[in-house]
Amino acid sequence: MSYSIGQVAKMVGVTTHTLRYYEKEGLLPFVHKSGSGLRVFTDNDLNWLAMIECLKETGMPLKGIKQYIDWFIEGDSTLQQRLDMFRNQKQKVEAQIALYRKHLEKINYKIQMYEDAVKKGSWDKMLEEQRLAEEKERRFGKK
Amino acid sequence: MSYSIGQVAKMVGVTTHTLRYYEKEGLLPFVHKSGSGLRVFTDNDLNWLAMIECLKETGMPLKGIKQYIDWFIEGDSTLQQRLDMFRNQKQKVEAQIALYRKHLEKINYKIQMYEDAVKKGSWDKMLEEQRLAEEKERRFGKK
DNA sequence: CCAAAATATAGAGTTTGCTTTAAGTTAATT
DNA sequence: AATTAACTTAAAGCAAACTCTATATTTTGG
Numbered sequence: 242m243s244y245s246i247g248q249v250a251k252m253v254g255v256t257t258h259t260l261r262y263y264e265k266e267g268l269l270p271f272v273h274k275s276g277s278g279l280r281v282f283t284d285n286d287l288n289w290l291a292m293i294e295c296l297k298e299t300g301m302p303l304k305g306i307k308q309y310i311d312w313f314i315e316g317d318s319t320l321q322q323r324l325d326m327f328r329n330q331k332q333k334v335e336a337q338i339a340l341y342r343k344h345l346e347k348i349n350y351k352i353q354m355y356e357d358a359v360k361k362g363s364w365d366k367m368l369e370e371q372r373l374a375e376e377k378e379r380r381f382g383k384k
Numbered sequence: 385m386s387y388s389i390g391q392v393a394k395m396v397g398v399t400t401h402t403l404r405y406y407e408k409e410g411l412l413p414f415v416h417k418s419g420s421g422l423r424v425f426t427d428n429d430l431n432w433l434a435m436i437e438c439l440k441e442t443g444m445p446l447k448g449i450k451q452y453i454d455w456f457i458e459g460d461s462t463l464q465q466r467l468d469m470f471r472n473q474k475q476k477v478e479a480q481i482a483l484y485r486k487h488l489e490k491i492n493y494k495i496q497m498y499e500d501a502v503k504k505g506s507w508d509k510m511l512e513e514q515r516l517a518e519e520k521e522r523r524f525g526k527k
Numbered sequence: 528c529c530a531a532a533a534t535a536t537a538g539a540g541t542t543t544g545c546t547t548t549a550a551g552t553t554a555a556t557t
Numbered sequence: 558a559a560t561t562a563a564c565t566t567a568a569a570g571c572a573a574a575c576t577c578t579a580t581a582t583t584t585t586g587g
Contacts, residue, residue: 247563257564258546266544277553279564295487303544317506324498331491334484341481344438348474355467363460388584390533400534401576409574420583422534446574 244282253290267307268293270314299334387425396433410450411436413457442477 250257263269264280271289273281289310296306309326312319358367393400406412407423414432416424432453439449452469455462501510 245563256546259544261566262545275553277564278566279553292490295490298483299487299491317501317508320498320502320505320507324495324502327491327495327498331488331495334488334491338481338484338488340441341477341484344442345474345477345481347435347438348442348470348477352467352470352474355463355470358460359463359467362463364463365460388533389535399576402574404535405575418583420534421536422583445572 242284244287246280246282249282249287249290252287253294263293263303266303268303268310270310296330299330300337301330385427387430389423389425392425392430392433395430396437406436406446409446411446411453413453439473442473443480444473 244252246257246260250260253260260269260280264272269286269289271283272286273283275281293306296309297303305326309323312323312326354367357371358364361367361370387395389400389403393403396403403412403423407415412429412432414426415429416426418424436449439452440446448469452466455466455469497510500514501507504510504513
């Protein structure tokens with residue numbers, strides 16, 4: 242199957258402008274043009290766009306994605322670089338997930354604080370009662 | 385304790401320029417100045433910076449962080465907004481983690497492909513052998 | 528006390544990733 | 558055939574988050 246730039250834009254969830262911009266940046270080197278100059282996208286191009294989305298959404302800059310594509314075009318002599326790149330990206334994503342989890346804990350703690358404060362109608366009152374509870378705990382032991 | 389802008393920059397891992405920029409954007413409204421105009425950071429400011437880091441690294445734009453700080457300054461009348469904001473951020477982070485995981489699967493698959501290709505010394509050969517294996521599986525059933 | 532290091536303000540410049548505009552050409556519809 | 562929708566290139570514009578420059582003042586260490 243083949244698709245117009247507008248169809249692809251809808252499928253991928255970006256604008257036609259963005260697709261042309263990606264092409265200009267060297268991210269879509271396989272897209273052909275019809276006799277009259279219109280871009281004709283294939284399923285292979287959609288696969289590339291899916292890979293681009295994956296790398297982009299995991300934080301790789303467009304330049305990095307272009308590097309990958311350039312390596313792909315260069316052929317088998319760059320297999321190792323490409324493998325290293327994916328391994329590296331894996332590390333980054335895992336680190337990012339770990340960081341997100343850490344931040345999530347802080348956010349959950351804040352949510353607790355604010356739920357308490359909203360219930361009490363006041364931030365200071367919430368802090369005060371929390372302070373008293375902690376003191377009590379310190380004096381008489383837990384539970 | 386109190387700290388100079390340079391000390392804080394080192395502790396937080398940003399430049400002094402960035403700290404001044406944050407202040408200009410309204411993200412550090414509690415930082416005082418010495419008689420001669422130098423910024424004097426307190427532990428309270430460090431706590432704010434930690435919160436800023438948390439929100440920033442979970443994808444909140446500086447404007448959103450400023451909104452939170454403005455609400456904080458406004459006082460108890462904005463407790464609900466602040467709670468909603470943290471709940472919203474929690475949702476966003478959880479969604480982001482889920483997306484990262486999905487992308488991680490794709491990346492892991494690619495790593496497998498490339499490990500195989502590197503072993504074989506060729507991408508096409510890898511694809512070819514994979515295709516043959518799949519055909520065999522289709523003809524004779526799994527395992 | 529003086530030189531070096533750190534800090535101050537104000538404002539211009541940079542990078543990334545689009546987004547919009549202008550001025551057309553091509554394709555689809557009525 | 559005419560209109561309108563989608564497409565073309567080229568270039569300018571924009572928002573976010575810094576980053577750097579220039580010039581002046583303050584603090585600090587020997």
